[in-house]
Amino acid sequence: MTPASTGASTTVGAASSAPVTDSRMTPGGPGYRRMSFALFLAGVATFALLYSTQALLPLISGDFGVTASEASWTVAASTGGLALFVIPMSALSERFGRRTVMTASLAVAVAVALLVPFAGSLTTLVALRAVQGAALAGLPASATAYLAEEVRPRALVTAIGLFVAGNSVGGMSGRVVTGWVAQEWGWRVAVGALGVLAVACAVAFRLLLPAPKHFTAGSLRPRVLLGTVRAHLADPLLRRLYAIGALFMTVFGGVYTVIGYRLTQEPFGLPQGVVGSVFLVYLVGTVSASAAGRLVGRLGRRGALYLGGGTTAAGLLLSLADSLALVLLGLVLITAGFFAGHAVASSAVSRTATHGRAQASALYQSAYYVGSSAGSTVGAMAFHAGGWAGTVAVGLLAVLGVVGITLLGSVAAARVAAARTA
Template identity: 85%
Template sequence: MSPASTGAPTAVGAVPTASAAPDPAPTADSDSRLTPGGPGYRRMSFALFLAGVATFALLYSTQALLPLISGEFGVTASEASWTVAAATGGLALFVLPMSALSERFGRRTVMTASLAVAVSVGVLVPFAPSLGVLVALRAVQGAALAGLPASATAYLAEEVRPRALITAIGLFVAGNSVGGMSGRVITGWVAQEWGWRVAVGVIGLIAVGCAVAFRMLLPTPRHFKPGSLRPRVLARAVRDHLANPLLRRLYAIGALFMTVFGGVYTVIGYRLTEAPFGLPQGIVGSIFLVYLVGTVSASTAGRLVVRLGRRGALYLAGGTTAAGLLLSLAPTLLLVLLGLVLITAGFFAGHAVASSAVSKTAAHGRAQAAALYQSAYYVGSSAGSTVGAVAFHASGWAGTVGVGVLAVVGVVTITAFGSRAARLAARSEPVPATR
């Protein structure tokens, strides 16, 4: 999905790099970068939109199908959830290395290679003979997909004029959202008729088409300046960011919010296909249309911060998420759906606030700061998918809700600790001398 923008999905799908800063003060006439209405801009925008669709459709392609995978392989929800956790975990581990490779070999090269590997694996996934092989393939797929969030926003920052950058990033983010949502919806309906293998195969073929069109449409970069792979520089930036208390809190908040979200949406299929609801697979897949609520809440997060401050917005997001979790315990389908709406709205708002704060807080090495947030975010996704499924196996939906509530309590506690630290820091500032 960066976390370095004011909207949540950008944080999910893009990692800006420090080298992505525009050249110093180009004039409007001399600036040869892309701009809306100019040659190449539409091709570039559509190409990255398709890349976003392919990335997130592949990344979460098995999430809506877990009950069917459990049934075929005779495994529990917690075991089947590894098909999601392995992909997001692979992405989390490889975001930093991929960001470094894009600095050396170029954004388009890394994105193209990443998509090529990911879609190739996607074509093999339907033929996995066992759960172990399926999980291994998904881990490789997630690691390959790490090259997209590590490179896409950097490409845009280098090739698009600053005034058009937010719009261009928005189109890429739209691809992320559409891919994540449509992948789950499509697999749900296809699987209902032909099974989960055909469903993930269809997603794989769609991703192949997106990858081919992406490579054909994306303009050749004209402003990329290759750097060298210097592990010491990377390690120093990572060390500095992890030494920053505020950044550590933001990373933890992002991971905890995603723990809630990953757990809920990994297990919700089991909840809705079992009694008392007994919904068919196609309807369960369509539940992911609730993601549209997240798009709205993420877009309003900036206004929440203006009115309530960053910590106030985080408190509100955490409270909304917790209310949704508790409401989803109801045995009524309408109330469960309303609970999912609140969980989704709260998650995306909180994620938007935390992710945008990362880029504002990092004084240098913003690429690495954002990549660390990405890693924490997807570690949270993997943990939520696994722990939420284990809790469901042990205690039903109430167990998954309990894990989510504990994560929200963690968010509120960390935010309160940050508020206290800020007050203490303000008190310790020297008072200006007066004459």
């Protein structure tokens, strides 16, 4: 991915036509391992903090005496804050540098994490989580740009893959760890322990990440940034991809926000630690996301999206059963379908955008986390009103939206093909 096209900065040494003088990092070369491990730790800290309360919602509900839909705002606030600030943070990184913005973002986020256990009310907790999400927006907004500038093109996919691996490990381990710690000592100690872990990750990140050598600062130039964003939003294909990402995440956010309530209630009655361990299902997503490229090769982009949507829908229907084995199988299918669909849509954004790819990606991330916030809130409200069946109904509507939008894309492609042959 090229650096953000805000008109603000240019990447020094980015041309691939001068391999002899290319001083960017490559596997086995100076600084590459340090850089990879630093960004892996940043990914762990980011996603562990972003979803730190998701596995703990039943305990938070009990502590504050609130409903599932009210407690879900502790998740929606963090993802919503990230969605709102990811584009502004990408612009700030153009002016002040990638490493500077990432360091500041982590510093603020971990400072807030140490305050979260002392929240005296749900309102205070939600406000802290919103600030935390806004701060964390500086990581995805800057990390890929840093890699594009500092790593040679042939090593870029691998380097970004390590950062994404940190994201998934952080998201999974944060939920699992908090589940088991909370079972023994309560949710406040659990999020506090996660905050301490994030502090360690943030310190190691700052010490390990090599200073940038290929970044040139520039002015923010908001008019150019707004023009680039406007152009992306005017592209019908990009709009469809943004909507698909948001709808897939609506399903995923709703399911994993509410699943703790479903499994701690009858007929399952599972303890908090076991409920937290359910998030190990995320490992299935790692496999399905890595297989997305092969799916697109065999089925095409729209075919892969249909398959992802169908797999997700099948998982939602299976999860309605009162059998724990079938519920877990349903979660496996939901997770596999979501990650495959997300991988296909997000990669298509980069291929579709012919300029301003950083802003195109930031818009996708913004839509993605808006979907997460909407899914967390609406899914919990549906659960409060109609139980797990209500949450499943919301998910199925979102999947229907994915299928409908993909079908519109198929029709549009057919019309273009017919016009060319006419």
